[in-house]
Amino acid sequence: MRKINFENHFTVDRDSSEPVYQQLVEAVLYATKTGLMDRGDRLPSINELSRLYAVSRSTIEKSYNNLRDMGILASQHGKSYYINRLDPSPELKVLVLFNQLDAYNKEIYDAIGDSLGQRAEIDFQIYYNSAAHLKHLLRKKLAGCTHVVIIPHFLDDPVAGAQSIGRIPAQKLILLDADMPNLAENPGLVRENVTKDMPLALAELLPALRKYERISLVGGDDASCEPIRDAFSSFCEANNLTWRLIPGTEEAIPTAGEAFFVLSDEALMRLVGQINQSDLEPGRDVGMVAYRENDAKKTMLNGITTISPDFKAAGKAVADMVSTGHLQQIDNPFRVCVRASL
Secondary structure: OOEOOHHHOOOOOOOOOOOHHHHHHHHHHHHHHHOOOOOOOEEOOHHHHHHHHOOOHHHHHHHHHHHHHOOOEEEEOOOEEEEOOOOOOOOEEEEEEEOOOOHHHHHHHHHHHHHHHHHEEEEEEEOOOOHHHHHHHHHHHHHHOOEEEEOOOOOOOHHHHHHHHHOOOHHHEEEEOOOOOOOOOOOEEEEOOHHHHHHHHHHHOHHHHOOOOEEEEEOOOOHHHHHHHHHHHHHHHHOOOOEEEEOOOOOOOOOOOEEEEEOOHHHHHHHHHHHHOOOOOEOOOEEEEEEOOOHHHHOHHHOOEEEEEOHHHHHHHHHHHHHHOOOOEEEOOEEEEOOOOO
């Protein structure tokens, strides 16, 4: 951490109408913008600057506090000050509340951060599917943010979770992955429109699916999967495909002539392990379609066919709403990647 020689950057103009504390603030802002100071550089202590320029400690302290409020300075143990960022803290302050952090949610979060860049300060929190923890986080952090981005999914008390979200001003709120139609006002929304888009995605796979005697949906008994289950069953019946539901608590046994649409990665790994230990050839004897794309699925079984939301597009859509202030309801369509498993 480099210590800055302040005499090279700042002289007090005692004849100026501008207060000394503001002169110091402007000098630091100029130095960070022009590269004279860099992130991590250490500034003199309040006592050192007070002695150097023969001004009161309160004057230096006021300058440092202003710069800290802008996000330019940060302090260690309240004494040592260093350059924290090169531009003042942005006006946009986004509270991101995810129910859990998995590879898919991380891709959304990364896309939000990459799209906003230095234009916004992001406070990322996980509430672990707990309505009580979400309420606690909102009580602590809501007042200080311009936008709140939430994936609403509660295992303990969905009613209480919805009530907490309902107290957020609609002009601040952006929902991800799930609509909440009972809110008094419409917030921003980026969602998977399963009813409309899942049949379209399955239709792209229809010629391949017809090779199999039966299509099994694995894990569709969970309440959160109800829209997928309904869309899947309606599609199969409309296209004269024999289908069944395998609950997530049961183990799916791969058999010749059957294709599986697998909603959880855990169930997928079990099925892949069984297929690898059998004589069944994926794409010929048994078919496999996985919900949600990730890098591992590109190589398992020489490539697993996926139906997936575009997570990066979802994150970018959220960032666009934050940047423009124009909240809207956006469908995030499914992408189909056909691979050897079907």
